[in-house]
Amino acid sequence: MRRRLIQSTLAVVLVVIAVFGVSLVIVETRTISNSAQERVDSEALRLASIVDGRLMDDEKVTAEVLKEQLKGQVTEDRYALVSMPGKDPVEVGSRPTGDVIHATTRGEEGETVRVEEPRSAVTREVGRTLLIIGLVALLAIVAAVLLAVRQASRLASPLTDLASTAERLGSGDPRPRHKRYGVPELDRVADVLDSSAERIARMLTAERRLAADASHQLRTPLTALSMRLEEITLTDDPDTVKEEATIALTQVERLTDVVERLLTNARDPRTGSAVSFDLDEVIQQQVAEWRPAYRSEGRAIVSSGKRHLQAVGTPGAVAQVLAALIENSLMHGGGTVALRTRVTGNQAVIEVTDEGPGVPSDLGARIFERTISGRNSTGIGLAVARDLAEADGGRLEMLQAKPPVFGLFLSRTPLRKTPAGGDSGPTVR
Incomplete structure (x- = not known):
């Protein structure tokens, strides 16, 4: 050129x-x-x-x-x-x-x-x-040649640079250059490439986040499913096989729910399908599911507090949040893990605590940030749990660092939908 x-x-x-x-x-x-x-x-x-x-x-x-x-x-x-x-x-x-x-x-x-x-x-x-x-x-000819060389360099160098930027985007490096050349047409191309780089970066970040979340969230249900299938292979009792198969099917349903939830959050983190449900069912399901893992570590998991509480949320999402808290206690905590339910105002609260050393002081409120972990773990579990809680209008907080107490706050009043599909406010129960 x-x-x-x-x-x-x-x-x-x-x-x-x-x-x-x-x-x-x-x-x-x-x-x-x-x-x-x-x-x-x-x-x-x-x-x-x-x-x-x-x-x-x-x-x-x-x-x-x-x-x-x-x-x-x-x-x-x-x-x-x-x-x-x-x-x-x-x-x-x-x-x-x-x-x-x-x-x-x-x-x-x-x-x-x-x-x-x-x-x-x-x-x-x-x-x-x-x-x-x-x-x-x-x-005039010499001046024209010098001017042509300068103008050619002014136009050819930016085009070469833009081609390099496009090639870099194609190779998977989506960092925008934010470099302009003083030529309106070339600057317009640079703007488009930078916008494309930002979109590609967001897409790659979302995909990597989805892959990391899926790897973390599916690990526990798959482990539990493997344990049930092993129980089936080790017994000849038809009743035991039937019972374990029923539990395994429940685990498969949970896996399906986890996948759907992850995909939904990847598209829109605020999209939820909140319903009114019984907290006892979700809590007992998690206690029963995690009891064998705690028993193998010589520890116990118990539940207490107010019974027959109705909360608004997605049962599958609440189960995943509790699973993340229970697994966190299993990996980083100690002693007995307790799930306590209580009511504060118009909210139902599920507290998860253990008898371990608690959250290090240098972590503090950063415990919910991605990649932040007190040990050699992924640092994803609590971040995903917080996102799941907020997607249904709830919140997840660390109420106490030593001993550690995490609280999942869920509304007890369902939202009334307007004809246009918007939320008009809580109904009176």
Whole structure:
């Protein structure tokens, strides 16, 4: 592209120089020729007037005397011939050979004055003019080449840079450059590429987050399902097989719910399908599911508090939040894990606590941030749990650091939907 820009600019300049240069040469040549002819004509008239004056003063003036008087009046490069009636002609200067410029004038006393000038003088003047025009054209060509090189660099370098940016986007590096070039069209392309980079970055972040969340959230149900299937393979009792298969099917349903929930949050974190449900069922399900894991660690998991509480939310999402808290206690806590339910105002609260050392002081409120973990874990569980709670209008908080107490707050009043599908406020229970 750089070469094409230089060639096209140079071609335009050469065409302009050819058109205007030829015209200028023709005009200057004619101007110089006309100017030389006018000088010769003027010289002939001047000499004729001098001869008229001498003849009027002295009619018997000789040709020799007149010649001596005219020598100082004719320049060296010109030739003058004065023809007078009844007298010898007077020649002043050397008669030029070849092509000449001449002028003939008749005086008042009947004399004829002819002035000649060699055309070579005109040719030399035309040559000097052509040389000047050629130098100006050469300077114009050099300036055009330099300008074309600069303009080509100004246009080609940004295009190369934009191509590199597009290639970098295609290779999976979505960082925007925020670089502009001072050319509106190129800056517009840069704006579009930066916007695309930001969109790609958001998409990649969402995909990576979904993959991380899915890996974390599916791990526990899959582990529990594997345990149930192992129980089935180790027993020959049909009743036990039936019971374990029923539990396994429940785990499969939970897996399906987890996947659907993750996909829903990936599309819109605030999209929920909150309903009124019994907290006891979800809590007992989690206690029964996690009891074997705690028993294998020599620990216990219990539930207490107010019974038969109705809460508003998505049962599957609430189960995932509790599972994240229980698993967190299993990995980082100690002693017995207790799930307590209570009521505060119009909210049902599920507290999850254990007898472990608690949350380190350097973590504090950052415990809900992604990648923040007190040990060598992913740091995703509590962040996902908080997102799930907020998606249904609830909230997850750390109520106490030592011993650790986490509280899941859920509304006890369902939201009344307006005809347009909006929330108009809580109903009176």
